[in-house]
Amino acid sequence: MKLYKTFTSIIAFLLLTSCSVFEKNRSEQNELAYMKNIEDVAIEVSKKQYVNLLQPGDRLIILVSAQDQDVVKVFNQNYSATEQFRESSVPRGNIISNSQPINGPTYIIDGDGFIDFPVLGKIEAAGMSLDHLKQYITSSLKRYIKEPYVQARITNYRITVLGEVRNPGQFTIADGTATVLNAIGMAGDLTIYGKRDDILIVRNVNGLISKERIDLTDAGFIDSPYYFLKQGDIIYVTPNKTQERLAKRDPNSALYISIASIVVTIIALIVRK
Structure with missing residues (x-):
């Protein structure tokens, strides 16, 4: 009986730990929604027109x-x-x-x-x-x-999307016109670990490097000069706190907890019999 109570206590601890981690992750993921004012964004985007101009090296x-x-x-x-x-x-x-x-x-x-x-x-x-x-x-x-x-x-209009997206890489665009939203779409959208309010864009204009951070949760980002991309632009999606925390610890810790919970449960059932 004493052994059974010990196993029961271990199971309870593992479940509480798992629930705590889950609730923390879920609360942070609730902050991941972007374009909360999607109606405003859609209206403004439909009004904006942009023509990319050819440049040396094209x-x-x-x-x-x-x-x-x-x-x-x-x-x-x-x-x-x-x-x-x-x-x-x-x-x-x-x-x-x-x-x-x-x-x-x-x-x-x-x-x-x-x-x-x-x-x-x-x-x-x-x-x-x-x-x-x-x-x-x-x-x-x-x-x-x-x-x-x-x-x-x-043929060489390329942009690069890195960081917390589903399909990072370099993308070639035939008509030479793309927006930040186009690029994110080509990269398969942000993962749940990407910070929607901290998108870094790096641009090289005649050897001069400039950087800009935009917030996808605010419709105002479409007024940024970085909304329409230029050749060679690099987009980096910053990881959120959840991903940073996961990167610092063993990425398989959740799996280990689950396995341990199952093993303890099985042993507890055997001992109880």
Whole structure:
């Protein structure tokens, strides 16, 4: 009987410990909800429009086509069948795509902001949006081609998402426009251990590193200049106190407690018989 009481006391202690940890974790997880004022956020996001501008170092695929394919050959020099990119739409791996690949010549915007386009010569692409560049090239080609059609994509527009997200990694975006929410969505959303009110964004602009922390629980974050991402941005989701505490102790402690509880229960039942 004495042994049974001892086992019963151990079980009670383990259960109380487990409940205490569970309640603490649950109370902290209740603080994890973000975009609490989702209606305000949705309205404001729908109003905002942003166009990302091309910059030196951007790598472009520009393909010219028309009914007469022989005429456009001269404008598609440096063509590489292995160089391709897909239009942006739905995440697939770490590249956002769901349509036919675009093959074509590649151009890198030089340090002065220019690309060297066949026949047309130097084009100052930096400072233009991708759509503006396509319109400019299309308009210029009308002197040489009847009804030219120009496709263009950025192939090296990448952002990196790290920290407490389900699928951290580097993501390539075809149309060159992404928001913090887009990036988090591509990374599979934050885990329950991510701090919604402490998202760090690191940005490199012409060699100058800047950092900004945004709070996803406040609709005001969409007014931040960091809401719309730029090429090379790094997003880091800070771990909350629960994750920090788990990292400091044995990550398998909860498992050990559960196993010990089961073993003690079995022994107690045997002794009682």
